Amino acid sequence: MKRIQSACLEKTLxxxxxxxxxxxxxxxxxxxxxxxxxxxLERSHTKYKILSEEVQADDSIIVxxxxxxxxxxxxxxxx
Numbered sequence: 001m002k003r004i005q006s007a008c009l010e011k012t013l014x015x016x017x018x019x020x021x022x023x024x025x026x027x028x029x030x031x032x033x034x035x036x037x038x039x040x041l042e043r044s045h046t047k048y049k050i051l052s053e054e055v056q057a058d059d060s061i062i063v064x065x066x067x068x069x070x071x072x073x074x075x076x077x078x079x
Contacts, residue, residue: 006075008066010051013037015061027059034061041067049078 015033017026034053041048048067055061068074 004072006077007069007072008074008077009069010064010066013063013065015063017058017060023059030059030061034063037063047074047078 015030015037017023017030019026021029038050046068048065051064051066053061053063066077
């Protein structure tokens, strides 16, 4: 028998501007989308750590995040 002692995911998310919107509006939508993503993690009580959040030259945003996998224990992954 085996059990998961600890598990974590590391993701790189690229929040891309929508081409059908003007640049300023698309950049605002991306910032709102990032805020919504973080709020969703909080609401679902997912343990996470943002490793980096970089605004690109075109105002898109790349977020590197380490997060809890399902409801598995996280061990010392987020230390």
